[in-house]
Amino acid sequence: MMATWLVLSTYFVHSTSLNNGLARRPPMGWLSWQRFRCETDCGTYPDDCINDKLYMDMADRLANDGWLALGYNQVNIDDCWSLRTRDPQTNEQVADPNRFPNGIKGVADYVHKLGLKLGLYNDIGSKTCGGYTGIDGNYQLDAQTFASWDIDMIKVDGCNANVPDMWQMYPAFGEALNKTSRPIVYSCSWPAYIPGHAETIPSIDNTTLADIAQYCNLWRNYGDIGDSWDSVKNIMQYWQRNYSNYSNDAFLHVAGPGNWNDPDMIIEGDNGLSLSEAESQFAIWAIIAAPLLMSNDLRNMDPKFKSLLQNKEIIAINQDPLGKQGACVYKNGNEVIWMRELADDKSIAVVLQNLGNAGFGTYLQFQVDLIPDFVSGWDSSTVFAVRNILNHTDLGQQKTYFKDLIQPSSVGMYKLTIV
Amino acid sequence: MMATWLVLSTYFVHSTSLNNGLARRPPMGWLSWQRFRCETDCGTYPDDCINDKLYMDMADRLANDGWLALGYNQVNIDDCWSLRTRDPQTNEQVADPNRFPNGIKGVADYVHKLGLKLGLYNDIGSKTCGGYTGIDGNYQLDAQTFASWDIDMIKVDGCNANVPDMWQMYPAFGEALNKTSRPIVYSCSWPAYIPGHAETIPSIDNTTLADIAQYCNLWRNYGDIGDSWDSVKNIMQYWQRNYSNYSNDAFLHVAGPGNWNDPDMIIEGDNGLSLSEAESQFAIWAIIAAPLLMSNDLRNMDPKFKSLLQNKEIIAINQDPLGKQGACVYKNGNEVIWMRELADDKSIAVVLQNLGNAGFGTYLQFQVDLIPDFVSGWDSSTVFAVRNILNHTDLGQQKTYFKDLIQPSSVGMYKLTIV
Incomplete structure (x- = not known):
């Protein structure tokens, strides 16, 4: 994988996109963050806390309720899965043993048997946004650990990191992933943290989205989505770019097979969107070739919202092989x-x-x-x-x-x- | 009716509420404004324009789909029903003959046969908010005209009027309604137009809600509702008053049988609210003893939203005979x-x-x-x-x-x- 990986010690070369053979179409699946956040109190919230049961429940639903057949083929763990400290002997990251008694590998084995892939979350800085263990320079060790757990995707957040160093940090971890020789889709929150989101010349370095596309399969460009129409409207407005200006728009022309702008999760089925508003989000996410990572409770979905998210004709637009962002x-x-x-x-x-x-x-x-x-x-x-x-x-x-x-x-x- | 009508030529006497025997519980029914606004192009929008068919359609639905049995007993016409000029011979207001070929009286007869009441809209100023004919001082003539059409309620808006004169204008029209001897519920938009909404001492006169309650059965205190959760949240925040301070709160203690604060229409079934948000609006409107005037399309309602609006236990709270606002x-x-x-x-x-x-x-x-x-x-x-x-x-x-x-x-x- 990552066969065309470029020399990292020199500065970015423009216009060459990451070609690790992965994410040739926008990833589809389920991600825990918006709906389940960092709830770790499994005593009070046994069905809704961040533990292995939650991810196995969602894997069951993806496999058994028609989602997988439509392309929703991954379950993604988000923040708050680990202990707050590394293993004192090995220095490796460790999943919380109370909430993940069989580790992340146990979840991976479970979802793989269902024909699904597993995504994991970490942070390029010293701590995750929730205050859990971050990569903090342990590029090769953490990449090897995660690969040994058989994960298929990693979302790397950018809290508690020095932003001007990100142009070195994100590529370094990507190189470490590459060296594991396990195919792992690399999702970078990098541009969301850079002033100007890598659209305009940023104030702290010269990183552009074209640079980022050399090292990442997808990337968050903008703020986190919340469970409200206001939040969705703000994000849609951010992506109201001029199609006529395609080749000159910093965000549009870098998207394509293997490289995707990520406007954040699909929140249909949560509490903040009417059916009309949900249709709007799904249609716009489809036309802008966004990853379709739902963050909702698949165990309890209104049939109208489920039917919307399982609309084959809209999914086909999202997954169109040309991969051109609308x-x-x-x-x-x-x-x-x-x-x-x-x-x-x-x-x-x-x-x-x-x-x-x-x-x-x-x-x-x-x-x-x-x-x-x-x-x-x-x-x-x-x-x-x-x-x-x-x-x-x-x-x-x-x-x-x-x-x-x-x-x-x-x-x-x-x-x-x-x- | 309006048996205890007070002397108008002197200034307000506090603490005596309107006792015309009407609106002993918060009015319930349907009102066209939010959903159908001022659409008068019946060629392009034959099912959605302001004409007699729209109101008769909604009357049919109220009578036949279980609404009337639950207390939703009125159809309310809003702005844009009239011609823009008065009859040159009689000076009376005239319904648009193309859109209301049998006049307002024709609609009244239709809804009355179904066991429903009819509400009408006008404006205390020279023109309505939509630019149609306003009362403009023709208190007795217009009250008699409307009474002759057999209406049961009138909402009187406050566009194109001199706000400092409202303390004379609204009571004067109320007196004229009283003289018709037809029982007509009087809904005044008066406090919505006064600086401070009659809560604090207003800048232009000394009108309080207690004064307004002497002359009106219900009154809009705040801005118009829109089809969005933002709009509903703003209005709810306005009504987040302190129950412990009941007797001293300007808005709370004036509410009761015959007198209601009106936070504006129920928008469940439109496009801007999720089911959770709709439940929130309906619950809060019920607990604050608000009029339940739906503005939606009763011909095409999602069953979950219909079921919510037909929740007998919540309606019973709204209609509780004590009439105390939560x-x-x-x-x-x-x-x-x-x-x-x-x-x-x-x-x-x-x-x-x-x-x-x-x-x-x-x-x-x-x-x-x-x-x-x-x-x-x-x-x-x-x-x-x-x-x-x-x-x-x-x-x-x-x-x-x-x-x-x-x-x-x-x-x-x-x-x-x-x-």
Whole structure:
């Protein structure tokens, strides 16, 4: 793995992306953080605390409730799984023996038998965000330990680390992962900690997302998601980039197979989103080629939300093999229109979004002339079929434009195909 | 009606509430504004525009889908029903003949046959908020016109009026309604327009809510609700008053049979609230004795939201004949605890609220010592039964305190009864 790993001791070389053969499509699965946070009181909260039962419960649900068959193939442990100190003999990190009596390896064995992969969490600094053991320079030791537990992905947070040193720290741990020769997807929180999120020239070094893409499969660029529409709206606004400016946008052009911008977890099924708001999050996460890591309680899901997250047509857009991240082609007040090119060059995906919060909605219109010139095959005379992939209905053949009634806090999501 | 109407030409006399025999319990029904706003384009939006069909559709649903039997007994027309000019011959207000071909009287006849009442909207100023005809001093003429249409309630908004004159204008129209001798519930937006909302001594006159209660059955005190949790949270925060300070709180002590603070419409079933958030709104509106005027599409309701709004035990708290408005007995960060006394003096209603937006929730605890001393019969040795009225389960007999796990953006609602 990581066959094209570059020389780390020299400064970054632009425009070469990580090619460890992993995460060729946006990762899909489940991650504990938003829903279960750092609850370690298993006496008071036996079903909701961070322990092996929680992850095995979710693995059971992924395997048995139709999720795995749709591509949700990993269970990801987040913060608060370890002891706060290393093993005094070996210096290795240690899972809390009360909450993980069979260690992380025990969880890995369980989920692997179900056909799932296991993700783990750590931090590039001295401590995790929750105050648990961080990597703190033990790159090779920790990489070897984690690999020996048979994990398949690692999310490395950036708390309690010196940000100006991250351009050395994150690549160093990535190199250590590489040396283990176990394929481990590498998720870096790195750009979330850099001033400007590596979009503009940052104040502390010259790290760009293109640099980060050389060393990481995915990366968090922005603040943590919370269980609220406000939080989701803020994150969506951050990703309202100009599709017409694709090749010049710092965030858009680095995404693709093996490299993904991560706007954070899917929170459908929690308490803060209405069905309309949940549809909006899922549609936007799909069109921007985001990892689909749910943080909810799969043991207790409203059927409408489950059905949304299991929408095959939307998942297919998210997982489209071209891997090109979607963005905006129109913004005016509460109206936002998003698009994404697909591997099938006769098709594009479109989202019509109404961010208003009053009344029963309004007709939004997608015009073919919104499609940038670099997307070939589309002009005002093009006849195209419109499929509403949110509710699985065909809107028939259209020319020049199509429109649909979009309720407040809602989206319509469509696949347009040249006839 | 309005038998105890007071002399208007002198200044307000405190502490005498309106006693027109109406609205002895908080009004319940349906109101068009939030969901349907001022959409008058019936060509583009035939099912959603402000016309007689919309109100007759909703009347059908209220009568036939179980709402009326539970107390939701009125359909309320809001802004944008009229022409923009008065009849040149009679000077009367006129319903738009294209959208109301049989006039408001036609709608009244239709809803009355179903056993429902009809509410209408107007404005104390020269124009309504939507720019349609306002009362503009035509107190007696308009009151007679509306009474001749057989309306049962009137909401009078305060756009395009001189706020310092409202203390004369609103009572004058109330007197005119009184003279028609038709019982018409009078809803005044008056305090929403006064600086300080009549809570503190306002800057422009000395109007208090006690004054307003002499002339109005209900009144809007605060800004319009929108279809979002942010909007609902802001309004709830406004009503987080101190129950222990009941007799001194400007807003609490004026509420009671015939007089209600109106925090605005119930928006469950629209697009902006999750089920948890909807439960929160409904529980808080019930405990603060608010009018339950839904603004949603009754023709297309998610069963879970319909079931919530048809929760008989919560409606019974809202409609409790004592009519005492609930308020807060505890606030700490995201935890808010509300209570309300009931006509059955062995019982109280309690809401445990978690305003957080992270994780899976936390245990909230209601302690008997939170109950103010003026509520008799409760001390730390009192044994009481706890009924969860949100999900219709009994929590058994308790003493000193009880606790329950409350998810983010959620509430628990309980009836506590001394055993």
